[in-house]
Amino acid sequence: MTVMEQRGAYRPTPPPAWQPRTDPAPLLPDAEPYRVLGTGRADAADPELLRRLYAELVKGRRYNAQATALTKQGRLAVYPSSTGQEACEVAAALVLEEQDWLFPSYRDTLAVVARGVDPVETLTLLRGDWHTGYDPYEHRVAPLSTPLATQLPHAVGLAHAARLKGDDVVALAMVGDGGTSEGDFHEALNFAAVWRAPVVFFVQNNGFAISVPLAKQTAAPSLAHKAVGYGMPGRLVDGNDAAAVHEVLADAVRHARAGGGPTLVEAITYRVEAHTNADDATRYRGDAEVETWKGHDPIALLEQELTRRGLLDDDRIAAVRQDAETMAADLRARMNQDPALDPMDLFAHVYAEPTSQLLEQREQLRAELAAEAEDGAGAGSGPGGTQR
Numbered sequence: 001m002t003v004m005e006q007r008g009a010y011r012p013t014p015p016p017a018w019q020p021r022t023d024p025a026p027l028l029p030d031a032e033p034y035r036v037l038g039t040g041r042a043d044a045a046d047p048e049l050l051r052r053l054y055a056e057l058v059k060g061r062r063y064n065a066q067a068t069a070l071t072k073q074g075r076l077a078v079y080p081s082s083t084g085q086e087a088c089e090v091a092a093a094l095v096l097e098e099q100d101w102l103f104p105s106y107r108d109t110l111a112v113v114a115r116g117v118d119p120v121e122t123l124t125l126l127r128g129d130w131h132t133g134y135d136p137y138e139h140r141v142a143p144l145s146t147p148l149a150t151q152l153p154h155a156v157g158l159a160h161a162a163r164l165k166g167d168d169v170v171a172l173a174m175v176g177d178g179g180t181s182e183g184d185f186h187e188a189l190n191f192a193a194v195w196r197a198p199v200v201f202f203v204q205n206n207g208f209a210i211s212v213p214l215a216k217q218t219a220a221p222s223l224a225h226k227a228v229g230y231g232m233p234g235r236l237v238d239g240n241d242a243a244a245v246h247e248v249l250a251d252a253v254r255h256a257r258a259g260g261g262p263t264l265v266e267a268i269t270y271r272v273e274a275h276t277n278a279d280d281a282t283r284y285r286g287d288a289e290v291e292t293w294k295g296h297d298p299i300a301l302l303e304q305e306l307t308r309r310g311l312l313d314d315d316r317i318a319a320v321r322q323d324a325e326t327m328a329a330d331l332r333a334r335m336n337q338d339p340a341l342d343p344m345d346l347f348a349h350v351y352a353e354p355t356s357q358l359l360e361q362r363e364q365l366r367a368e369l370a371a372e373a374e375d376g377a378g379a380g381s382g383p384g385g386t387q388r
Contacts, residue, residue: 022231029224029236033268036243037305044245047311053090053242054306057299060086060110061323066331067109067123071277075335077128080107084272087242087298088204090114092174095249101154102147103142103173107204111174117142119327120334129339149179152201156213159192159199159256171199172249178209180226187237189264193230196261200252203264204239206271211284227264239267240298246318250276261343270296343369 036042064083070076082089085107093114096102100113112122116139124133125144132143145151155173162169179185180203192199203223207214220226227234234256235249245267252263268321270293306312347354347362354362 013349024228025227027231027233027268029222029227029234033236033238034244034248035238036247036248037240037241037301042243042305043309045206045305047309050243050245050302050306051311051316052094053087053246054299054302054312055323056090056094056114057086057242057302059324059327060089060114060318061299062321062328063110063113063119063331066328067126068273068277070123070332076123076126078126078276078278079123080109080126080272080276081273082107082110084293084297085204085206085239085269086110087245087302088202088239088267088269091242091245091249092172092202095224095246095253096170096172099140099167100140100170100253101140101155101171103151103158104144105148105151105174105176105179106144106146107176108144108174112144115139116326117141119331123335127335127339129341148349149175149182149184149188151175151182152179153191153373155199156188156192156195156197156262159197160195163195163198168257169198170253171197172202172253173199174202174204175215176209177203177205177207177214177223178225179203181209188226189230191233192262193232198256198259199262200249200256201248201262201264203266203329204269206239206269207265208271208275208284209280210275210279211293224264224265224266225306230264232262232264237263237264237267239269240296240301242298243300268305269298319359 036045058138060082062286064081064086067076067079068081071079089110093102093111096115102111104112106126109122109126112134114117117134121133122144124130125146127133134141136142142154143153152173152175155171159169159171162171164316171261173188175185189201189342191197192201205223206213207218214223218226222234223235224234224236233252235248237244239245248265255261255263270290272290272293303312303317343365344362346365350358
């Protein structure tokens, strides 16, 4: 006798006709990346916004070049350049209101600077001095995240908490295409959709997760299509079209702020330079591919549009470039100064209430530093000492 044959056994009734919980059609991204520049939509773009985007893009390109040079001079331990991706970086920062939060990955230094964080403080992590060199609460920018995608659940948690408290806050979380292969990506999007959290997930698809091309990470039609599986809208945008990226992200932020829940935005862009200064990109891609993408440069695209509309001339171009050079000179001068580091800071920002183990370790380090100082003083040029 089987379980189902026993008297009183549970016998389920036939299921009702299956219906999808959510209509997938409105969630699907466009078949082609959304564009503004070079289309009829460009004439409706705000001139002042286009000028600001252009100035920030030029400054961002110069920031990337200067930071890369600092790695060669030993002033930075590592720098993941975002050259070629400046439109994504700048637009992500400019669509947010003051009370909103930005959750960047390690490559998103330009977005952090465009959000208002000091350029030198932005590089402190990559210099190896601190886990983060700025106060996240001052500009509402989370620390640059070096582990892939771990910032995404944090963004969801903050956005969900803000919604529960009734705060007018949207979180924008940035991640690369490689980060979409991480479990944190799945968990973050699933929770965000279920909770209808006011968060925007912004994927910069630059073609490679270090040396792994996108085709070896996913068989999906696009990364934006992944949104449908979680029950949120997916948007596909040309990541080198600054006006288009700003428009799509602004729509997603408004949607989240109005209570519509999360959106997944995928920007199709390209990492022109190597993954970091420690990477040899020639081992996994050819020069012809890079040159093709340089022909779709975000700065050149925007410059052409501004010139066509009579919003940019040689004098204004020169002024924008000079501002960028001034920024780079200040960054270079300040980064060439050796920072004054206090080893005791290791214990200053770990827990609000230090654990007994931390207190013990702190006192041990304090004693070791005092002993070294005493030893150094005793080994000087005084009687019985040896000059070091």
